[in-house]
Amino acid sequence: MAEETESTKTEPLKTAEEEFKKLEITEEEESELKLETSDHVTFMVEASIAMKFGAVQQYLEVSPAASASATAIPLHNVASRELILILEYYRMHDWVDAGERDLKEFDERFLKDLNYEELKELLLAANYLNVEKLFNFLTKSIANIIRNKDVEFVRTFFGIDNDYTPEEEAAYREENAWAGVKFV
Amino acid sequence: MEEGLSTCEAKFQKLNDDSHEDRIGNLPDEIVQHILSLLPTKYAVRTSVLSRRWHSQWMFVTNLDFSEFAPNMNQKRSLFMDFVDRVIAIRKPLDLNIFALACKVFTDASRTNSWVCAAVKHNVQHLLLVLHQIHLEPLELPHCLFTCNTLKKAVIMADILLKLPSSIHFSNLKLLTLQYVVFPGNESTQRLFSGLPVLEELTLDRCCWWYVEAVTIALPMLKKLDITENVADCDNCRFFIIAENLKSFYYIGTLRNDYCIYDSVSLGGGLMGLCGTNDIGESSRQREVAYRADRLLRGISCVKELMLTPYAFEVLTYSKELYACMPVLYKLTYLGFLSLGTAINFGCGTLAKFLQKLPCLELLVFQSGICLSGNHEEGSWILDPVPCCFSSHLKFIRVSQFCGTDGELQVVKSLLKHAEILLQMDIVCHHEKFSGGLERERDVLKQLQMLSRASTYCTITFS
Secondary structure, X not given: OHHHHHHHOOHHHHHHHHHHHHHHHHHHHHOEEEEEEOOOOEEEEEHHHHOOOHHHHHHHHHOHHHHOOOOOEEEOOOOHHHHHHHHHHHHHHHOOOOOHHHXXXXXXXXXXXXXXXXXXXXXXXXXXXXXXXXXXXXXXXXXXXXXXXXXXXXXXXXXXXXXXXXXXXXXXXXXXXXXXXXXX | OHHHOOOOOOOOOOOOHHHHHHOOOOOOHHHHHHHHHOOOHHHHHHHHHOOOOOOOHHHHOOEEEEOOOXXXXXXXXXXXXXXXXXXXXXXXXXXXXXXXXXXXXXOOHHHHHHHHHHHHHOOOOEEEEEEEOOOOOOEOOOHHHHHOOOOOEEEEEEOOEEOOOOOOOOOOOOEEEEEOOEOOOHHHHHHHHOOOOOOOEEEEEEEEOOOOOEEEEEOOOOXXXXXXXXXXXXXXXXXXXXXXXXXXXXXXEOOOOEEEEEOOOOOOEEEEEEOOOHHHHOHHHHHHHHHHHHHHHHHXXXXXXXXXXXXXXXXXXXXXXXXXXOOOOOOOOEEEEOOOOOOEEOOOOHHHHHHHOOOOOOEEEEOXXXXXXXXXXXXXXXXXXXXXXXXXXXXXXXXXXEOOOHHHHHHHHHHHHHOOOOOEEEEEEOOOOOOOHHHHHHHHHHHHHHOOOOOOOOXXXXX
């Protein structure tokens, strides 16, 4: 059946199709990897970017077949909304034309668009994926956020329940008198 | 920095959905510790009052940063000193990436030294020490520091006479910055510069060389050397610099010291920032400075891109015999005059002579502006002799701080007339000083566009 329909096609259409196939092949040589997030969304990601993810590298070391086959590489601890952000970050930082200023502006905007919960979620995802550049950027950003803040802010930021007795807390504040001067 | 990235085990174990919700509020310890490592240590230690779980998190930090300057006042100072002691004592014995300390030493050298020793013991890689001493007493940093083989970068800012140990060998040190340091005698200073086998970047910023007559800096891996002299000091040290892989050389000062540079064949960029001070103006130093400037220029004669202060250029004319045989900078493609100082005077003929020694010059930039003074009848000045690069290489000229005087116009006219393959001439006006104001600016632009050009492809921009 298929062959018959094939043969009925006119010559120019055939060549066009072949051209198209060739194009597809070259695109495949550009090569993409299929990644599946924890909420079962699959992404086709440029290999050049996906291979920056330590977790993907490791997966391929264990099961090299996944790079060629249609099986998706599972990312159990990354949700689709985080992967989208991570890809946005890496596509920007991978872009050859991006100047230092562009990247700085991008980073600032990227950070501004995240609330604290999203920031921590993304950090966990970056840690799981083992993406060093983003991990360093996020930890540095969090350090800057908490740097000069008082104890209550830092507790809220990290979602910490204070399980000290008032006496204990007073004692530890005393102990760190030098470090704590700013929040007495 | 990778410590924070969790190890591969458990990576592919799926966390169930409950723990997925749960982990939001609870970053794993190794990430918390990584974040705490990025904070100045006092902020990291402070988190011990947050909750029980956080009580000892800071003890796993891999950076110790006490670089917020320590207080001088007695009571606060002793709190600070005790704090550092305590932190170093109870931090977990993990390898240190960064150790940074800024404080006045006073009589506490043994304590500050014990901290540096602790850093060395924990295989510190990056060290920043900012130390101050009121009196000019020598400071003896711990000997273990000078043989530390994990150290990759060291920055020491200390207006202190260093006492150097007999054994110095930094087997992995790539970057060394010394600021305000007072070097001891010849031998011990030489020991320091002989103990840096893999050093790639060296910065000597306003150090004091009173006690040093000569030192050899022979560093085969050195790529970048920055020297800034302490203008007010009475240094008189002779440097022999042998660095066959040197890519960039920056010098700013008044040639209090003498620099002989050898083998700098791969030099890319150089800056000779000679500052004019009154004392050079005295004839007693003129000759010496001229000789030293000449020697320095010969030392970097392989340079491809060179920035000069107008004064450095002027100094080269102080000695007649040297002026007669200026070195050829046969690789130089870019020459820029920094805007520090006066406009370059074409009238004295030195520039034309200097340009002749630059056969491959492609770009010529006068940030300091140009002028024409001396005895020239109106319109009589010409560029003579015409440098050979004008017919073979020179493609771009930029003149900043252009004021539109007749002298400047004459120079521009002459440059355009002789630069045969020039592609572009940029003229940037000094709008405040422009003689005759906006009206005349328009007039001058018209005149410029009418000038005849040797190169048919040449465009002129005027702003």
